[in-house]
Amino acid sequence: MALLETDDKQDPGLSMPSEKESAAIPERPRSRPGVVAAAVYEHGQRTHDIEIQEAHKWRGREKAVVWIGLHEPDEALLREVQAEFGLPELAIEDANHAHQRPKLEIYGDSIFVVARTAHMGGGEIVFGETHLFVGRGYVVSVRHGPSTSYNLVRQRCEASPAALAHGENYILYSILDFIVDNYMPVVEGIHAEVEELEERVLRDRLDKKDIERLYFLRRSLLRLRNAVVPLVDVCRRHEHLDLPGMDATLHALFRDVTDHVRRVQEDIDTLREVLAFTFEASLMIGQSEQTEISRKLASWAAILAVPTAIAGIYGMNFEDMPELKFKYGYFVILGFIIMVCSMLYRMFRRAKWL
Structure with missing residues (x-):
């Protein structure tokens, strides 16, 4: 099974800097509860840290972008952001209630994107949700749940x-590239556990705990x-x-993200098939063991039926029975029992029932 691969064939002028480079930029503290960061960027440079109510002053400036990051904001904060940027009512309702399916919606000259985040925590997949409002001169990201902070994305940019x-x-x-990149460690972690279960099912029979874990992993992958x-x-x-404000030079970057998402999807489908095969193999091995045990029991039952039947007949205490008065009758019957049982044993051994 192939592990996830990374695709570094991007435009060098648009590629993300390394973590070593981004680590040199200090993280700035949030200005108020629910606001992770709010800043203005002009010609790619961070020029001002602002408050939400100041955002409208920078809209419309050439090469200026307001980037606001929110984490689980209350409705009042969302309404304040809506008033500053003229965000659509339906999108604000989605961002406030969360639990939305990943999607992209276009509202005039702005777009609304919903994406689900994932990371491993405590041996299981922990899901979060991100809502992105993007329009001319602004980006507003709204995170819900235990998703990874986008401070690293901001630092890299x-x-x-x-x-x-x-x-x-x-x-x-x-942001989308960061979300997709975080899927990869999740899939790789499950991949390692699935491989271990696959090897165990061929070595030993899976117990109840392993079967429960196998089912849990398959449900998590779904x-x-x-x-x-x-x-x-x-x-x-x-x-x-041609989405609002889209630069044609960015199409290649989004194509790269699409390739990564499809690769993750393929790996998930492969892992689910392997888990299904592992479960079926475990059932088949269990059924095979039960069949083998049943054959052995049936074989020994047939062998033991011979002396049981003969001993039962001669234990009925009738006076007129064959061989009762014969001097060597006991030895003849005993020899007959041994001969028949030996024949049955060899026959079952030849049929590989014993």
Whole structure:
């Protein structure tokens, strides 16, 4: 089974900087509860940290982008953001209630993207949700649940001003790419556990705990697939459609994200097939063992039936029975029992029942 691979064939001018480069940029503290970061970027450079109510002052400036990151905001904060950027009512309702299916919706000159995040925690997949509002001159990200912070994405973008100068859609690409990259360790972690179960089913019979874990992994992969598959269409639409504010040079980057998502989907489907095969193999091995035991029991029952039947007949205490008065009758009957039982034993051994 092939492990996930990474595709580094991107435009070098738009690629993300390394973690070593991004680590040099300090993380800035949040300005208020629910707000992770709010800043203005001009020509790819971070120029101002702002409050939400100041965002409208920077909209419309050439090469200026307002990037606001929110984490589980209350409705009042969302309404404040809506008033600043004129965000659509339906999208605000979705962002407030969460638990949405991954999707992309276009509202005039802005778009609304929903994506599901995933990471491993405590031996299981932990899911979160991200809502992205993208329009001319602004990006608003809203995280729900235990998803990974996007501070690292912000730091990487800030470390590459030339790429960040492409504006809001490059920020959108960076966040989607980060989400998809975080799927890969999840799939690889499950891949290692599935391989271990697959080897064990061929060595030893799986116990009840292993069967429960196998079922749990298959169910978790199904939930992960439901989060990943709709994202393929979201990325594909960015790759092919002329969305508001989309720079044609970014199509290759979104194509790369689409390839990564499809690769994750293929690996999930492969793992689910392997888990199904492992479960079926475990059942077949169990049935084979039960059949073998049944054959052995049936063989020994047939062999023991001979002396049992003869001893039962001669134990009925009738006076007129053959061989009762014969001097060597006991030895003849005993020899007959041994001969018949030996014949049956050889016959069952030849049939591989014993």
